[in-house]
Amino acid sequence: MEATPVDRSAPIRYWAVLGLSLLFNPSTPAMAFTPELHSAYALKAAQAFQRCPGVKLPVQLGEALAKGTDAEDSSPLTILQRATHWHFYNRNEKLEPFWFVERNLDAIFSKRIEKLNELLDKPDADPVEVYEQAGRVLHYIQDMSVPGHVVPAYHAKLPGNPADPFDEFESIEALPVFDLSDLQCQALRDEADKADANPRRFLDAAATATLQAIEQIDAAGKPVVDGAWKSYWVYPARDTDEARKGWGQYGTCEFAKGNVNAGCKREEELVALFEQQSRQAQRNSVLMLFYVQKKLAEAGQKNASAMADQ
Numbered sequence: 001m002e003a004t005p006v007d008r009s010a011p012i013r014y015w016a017v018l019g020l021s022l023l024f025n026p027s028t029p030a031m032a033f034t035p036e037l038h039s040a041y042a043l044k045a046a047q048a049f050q051r052c053p054g055v056k057l058p059v060q061l062g063e064a065l066a067k068g069t070d071a072e073d074s075s076p077l078t079i080l081q082r083a084t085h086w087h088f089y090n091r092n093e094k095l096e097p098f099w100f101v102e103r104n105l106d107a108i109f110s111k112r113i114e115k116l117n118e119l120l121d122k123p124d125a126d127p128v129e130v131y132e133q134a135g136r137v138l139h140y141i142q143d144m145s146v147p148g149h150v151v152p153a154y155h156a157k158l159p160g161n162p163a164d165p166f167d168e169f170e171s172i173e174a175l176p177v178f179d180l181s182d183l184q185c186q187a188l189r190d191e192a193d194k195a196d197a198n199p200r201r202f203l204d205a206a207a208t209a210t211l212q213a214i215e216q217i218d219a220a221g222k223p224v225v226d227g228a229w230k231s232y233w234v235y236p237a238r239d240t241d242e243a244r245k246g247w248g249q250y251g252t253c254e255f256a257k258g259n260v261n262a263g264c265k266r267e268e269e270l271v272a273l274f275e276q277q278s279r280q281a282q283r284n285s286v287l288m289l290f291y292v293q294k295k296l297a298e299a300g301q302k303n304a305s306a307m308a309d310q
Helices: 012-024 035-052 058-074 075-082 106-120 128-144 181-195 199-211 241-242 267-298 302-308
Strands: none
Touching: 035 058, 035 128, 035 267, 058 075, 058 128, 106 128, 106 199, 106 267, 106 302, 128 199, 128 267, 181 267, 199 267
């Protein structure tokens, strides 16, 4: 039986349903992991972080981080901003703006980092505000564990338009236990302590790891012609106009349970990839926590230190 191609036609469909979405759906028009998974990953990461040697993180700061990751997709205060700033990786710098819409995450991610840096440089900044803003930055780094956002394959969680099936694949309850060994904690601490460590580097590294995981690039960063996941994600898009605009597309197999079409992978293989990418998102969340902790210490953030000693 031949698999049926997933119909995810050009982004022009986005405009037909945008108005209705903004009225009835506060979600980001091109979100990756659901807001609930974003915050669940952040909370699980905060708990793992707290178990690392030499770490103190008040519960309210871990909760603030999770709140920030959720808010970047669901806050009603930024609906228009989300509608005009999509969360797609600017692969090969080809995904350019269209009119007043930023079709890649570069501009909004830079804005979030700029605000975080302002807070990190203030010795008297509110730690809760710092960690919530760090969560907003982290949201985009977590997004880079979702293949559809890195390929990038256009999708929008809008009425009449299919959501990304990877995003919809698992519930919070089904997520595997996440923990780190002391050696893994130290490796993430060392990564955060590097002189050139910054959120943009974390995001690019996460995107690269995802493209390698779905075998679209090799260890040297060169394209893979016949990768194992080619039936799920295609780059560049088969349509030459869409390819010119920087888009990839979904393949003939859908990342969903119960798919047994010829040429598609077994469910356990899908589960394995999803769990691998989930762990990647959570490791990157711990990395972000080590980075924020380092920057606060450099700024002499007394308020955060006082909270940690409580």
